[in-house]
Amino acid sequence: MAQKPLHSLDKQIENIFEEWDKPGKPGASVGIIQNGKMVYLNRFGNADLENPTPVTKDTKFKLMALRNQIVAFAVLLLESEGKLSMNDDIRKYLPEMHEFEKPIRIHHLLTHTSGLPDFIMLQRLTGMQKKAQKTREQTLKMLYNLTNKIFKSGDKADYTDAGILLASEIVAKIAQTPFKDFVTSRIFKPLGMTNTVFGDIDDTIIQNRAQIYSRNGDTYKNESLNFYTIIDFAIYSNGEDMARWMLNFSKPKIGNRTLINKMFKQTKLNNGQTVDIVPGQYMSNYKGLQKFQQHGRVYGNTTYIAHFPEQDFGIVVLGNAYDFRAKEAALKIADLFLEKEFKQAPITKINIEKKKREIIKLTDSKLKKFCGYYWNDASSYSRKIYLKDGKLFYFRSDGNESELAPIGKNTFVLTEDPERYTITFENQSGKEVMLFAVGDEYEYRNEKYAPVVYDSKQLLEFTGLFLCKNLKAVYRVEMQNGKLIASTNNNNEIIITPYKTDAFTSKISYFSNLEYKRNDNGSIIGFIVKTSNVGSQFFEKID
Structure with a gap:
C-alpha cells in the first residue's frame, strides 16, 4: 500500500488517495517535483486485482497521451541539432503521404492542427476488432492512403493521434533507427528513466505492468486487451520516472533552454488566432497560474501530468481504473503546494451567478417544450431530451443518460455534476438550439430537428454493398426486422436510423453520420461517413 514519501505534506496527499489505497481497489503512482528537485514519490492501491499485487516502485502504467510530450521533445531535439525544421513539409521525410492542397508541416503534427483524422477511429471504421493489433507499417499505410482531411492544416485544432504517430516516424526516418530505440538511448537512459519502456504489442510481456480496470457494478472488470492499439507506440512508465522527465524541464540534462521554451510555445492558427496548445501538450490557467498539461483517459488507463514553469512545480499521477480521476487528484495536490501562489480571481457578477445554481421547480408543460432531438453538426451526433x-x-445512448435539474426558466444542470455541466435552451435566428457547456472550457451547439421517417419499402433503397477505396473497407447495408443494419466482414453490426432526408445516424461515434449521395438520375451511388473523428470517407456502392 502507501509507501514512505519524501515530503511533509504526505498525510494530506494520502488522504486524497485514501479511497484507492485499499484491498480490491486499483491504484496509482505519484511523482512531484519542486524547485528543481524530486520532492514526493508514492504509490497506492493495486496493480493487479486477479492476483492481488500492490502498486510498487517498479509498477509500470501505460502513459496514453502523456506520450505526446516525449514525441514532441524528440522532434525538437533533432531540430536543435539542425536535422529538421518544425516548418518542414512532412512529405520531405514521408513522401508516401498524399500531397494535400495546403501542406502539412511538422509543427502541425505536434499541435493537432494537421486536419488528419484519428487513426484509431479509422481502424474501427475498417471493422478492426478491439483486441486486434495493427503493426506500425499497417497503420502508416492507412494514413498514407488518405486523400482528404477534416480541415486544412492550420485552420483549427482537433486532437488526433495520427499526427503524433507520423511525427515519431519522421524521427525514426532521420535517426535511421526505430523510434523506440531513439528515445530509449537519447532520452530515457540519460535521464535515468529505467522503468520506462515501449510495449511492442499489448500481449508482450512487460514486467510489473499494471492491469487496467473499469467499473462493473460494485466490482471491476479487466480491460487490459479491450482497446485498439498498434505496435511500437505505447509507452509504460511510473511516477518516479515521469518526475525525472519533468525535472528536465527545470534543469535540462538533454536539450537546452531554447528547446524547453519551444515546448511551451503557444500555437497560432492560419487566421492569426492563438489556441491553448503547445507541442505535445495543452496550456491553461489554473487559479491565476500558467499550467501546461496532458491528460490520458481511455478504458482503464487514467493519466495526468501538469507543469507550472513559473513556480518550478510539476506533478504526475498515473492510474489503472477508468473511474479514477487522475486530473482531479493532481490538482488537489497542486492546491496543497501552490496555495500561497494562487492569484484570486476578481469577484464578478458572473462568478456570483455561478455560485447560486439553486434548483427550481418547472411544470411538465414548461419542461415538454424542451423535449425532442438535437443534432450537433460539428461532431455529427444526435442527443434526445x-x-x-x-x-x-439527456439521452446519449442506452444506459448512458443524465438527469437534468432546472436552475432557470431555460437553464439546467446535470445532476451528476451540477457545478461542471450546464445546458441552456435558446432560440437563435428562429432555430431552437441546446447549448451544452462544460465549465468555462467548452460549449457545444445542438440544433433541434424532427427526424425523418421512412417505411420499410423506402429503406430498401439504402441497402447494398459499399466500398471505401482509401481504407479498403467494405460495408454491407441490409434490412433486418424492419431496421437498416450496416456491417463489415468482421460482423460489426450497426443499426442506422434516419434523421433527415438521405442522412442516417447511429450510436457508434465513428459511424454517427452517413450522408447518401445520388447521381443526376436520383440513384444512390454511395454514402459519405462524415464525423469529427474520421473526416469524410466516401463508400462507393458496388452492388
Whole structure:
C-alpha cells in the first residue's frame, strides 16, 4: 500500500488517495517535483486485482497521451541539432503521404492542427476488432492512403493521434533507427528513466505492468486487451520516472533552454488566432497560474501530468481504473503546494451567478417544450431530451443518460455534476438550439430537428454493398426486422436510423453520420461517413 514519501505534506496527499489505497481497489503512482528537485514519490492501491499485487516502485502504467510530450521533445531535439525544421513539409521525410492542397508541416503534427483524422477511429471504421493489433507499417499505410482531411492544416485544432504517430516516424526516418530505440538511448537512459519502456504489442510481456480496470457494478472488470492499439507506440512508465522527465524541464540534462521554451510555445492558427496548445501538450490557467498539461483517459488507463514553469512545480499521477480521476487528484495536490501562489480571481457578477445554481421547480408543460432531438453538426451526433416522472433527461445512448435539474426558466444542470455541466435552451435566428457547456472550457451547439421517417419499402433503397477505396473497407447495408443494419466482414453490426432526408445516424461515434449521395438520375451511388473523428470517407456502392 502507501509507501514512505519524501515530503511533509504526505498525510494530506494520502488522504486524497485514501479511497484507492485499499484491498480490491486499483491504484496509482505519484511523482512531484519542486524547485528543481524530486520532492514526493508514492504509490497506492493495486496493480493487479486477479492476483492481488500492490502498486510498487517498479509498477509500470501505460502513459496514453502523456506520450505526446516525449514525441514532441524528440522532434525538437533533432531540430536543435539542425536535422529538421518544425516548418518542414512532412512529405520531405514521408513522401508516401498524399500531397494535400495546403501542406502539412511538422509543427502541425505536434499541435493537432494537421486536419488528419484519428487513426484509431479509422481502424474501427475498417471493422478492426478491439483486441486486434495493427503493426506500425499497417497503420502508416492507412494514413498514407488518405486523400482528404477534416480541415486544412492550420485552420483549427482537433486532437488526433495520427499526427503524433507520423511525427515519431519522421524521427525514426532521420535517426535511421526505430523510434523506440531513439528515445530509449537519447532520452530515457540519460535521464535515468529505467522503468520506462515501449510495449511492442499489448500481449508482450512487460514486467510489473499494471492491469487496467473499469467499473462493473460494485466490482471491476479487466480491460487490459479491450482497446485498439498498434505496435511500437505505447509507452509504460511510473511516477518516479515521469518526475525525472519533468525535472528536465527545470534543469535540462538533454536539450537546452531554447528547446524547453519551444515546448511551451503557444500555437497560432492560419487566421492569426492563438489556441491553448503547445507541442505535445495543452496550456491553461489554473487559479491565476500558467499550467501546461496532458491528460490520458481511455478504458482503464487514467493519466495526468501538469507543469507550472513559473513556480518550478510539476506533478504526475498515473492510474489503472477508468473511474479514477487522475486530473482531479493532481490538482488537489497542486492546491496543497501552490496555495500561497494562487492569484484570486476578481469577484464578478458572473462568478456570483455561478455560485447560486439553486434548483427550481418547472411544470411538465414548461419542461415538454424542451423535449425532442438535437443534432450537433460539428461532431455529427444526435442527443434526445425526454420527460419522465416530471424530470428531464439527456439521452446519449442506452444506459448512458443524465438527469437534468432546472436552475432557470431555460437553464439546467446535470445532476451528476451540477457545478461542471450546464445546458441552456435558446432560440437563435428562429432555430431552437441546446447549448451544452462544460465549465468555462467548452460549449457545444445542438440544433433541434424532427427526424425523418421512412417505411420499410423506402429503406430498401439504402441497402447494398459499399466500398471505401482509401481504407479498403467494405460495408454491407441490409434490412433486418424492419431496421437498416450496416456491417463489415468482421460482423460489426450497426443499426442506422434516419434523421433527415438521405442522412442516417447511429450510436457508434465513428459511424454517427452517413450522408447518401445520388447521381443526376436520383440513384444512390454511395454514402459519405462524415464525423469529427474520421473526416469524410466516401463508400462507393458496388452492388
